[in-house]
Amino acid sequence: MKLIQSYVANKYFVSTIKRQSSMTDQLYAMVWETMAWNWNPVTRQTEQILPIQESTSCKEGAFKQHFDVCMQLEETGEYKEDED
Numbered sequence: 001m002k003l004i005q006s007y008v009a010n011k012y013f014v015s016t017i018k019r020q021s022s023m024t025d026q027l028y029a030m031v032w033e034t035m036a037w038n039w040n041p042v043t044r045q046t047e048q049i050l051p052i053q054e055s056t057s058c059k060e061g062a063f064k065q066h067f068d069v070c071m072q073l074e075e076t077g078e079y080k081e082d083e084d
Contacts, residue, residue: 001017001018001019002015002016002017003016003017003018003032003059003062003063003066004016004062004063004066006066006070007039008039008070008073008074009073009074010039010041011038011039011073011077012036012037012038012039012050012070012073013036013037013038013039013046014034014035014036014066014069014070014073015034015035015036016032016033016034016062016063016065016066017032017033017035018030018031018032018033018062019031019033021055029057030057031055031056031057032055032056032057032058032059032061032062032065033053033054033055034052034053034054034055034062034065034066034069035049035050035052035053036049036050036052036069036073036079037049037050038050050073050078050079051079052069052079054069054081068082
């Protein structure tokens, strides 16, 4: 289930979805996952996937992680995971 998607600076496409966890100890748990791709505004297609794969178990956290990814891509063109 798609929660939110964003086009950032006409260069990136960011999507946050809810899906089943792939962790074997949480096989039936659902997680919110944010991923990003380079975006081609001419072809209106996603291109190379970016090395971003953030997930959380709560909807509020999903909105925060989506916004964080968008902000960092807009400001620096890359994403660095929080280290706390």
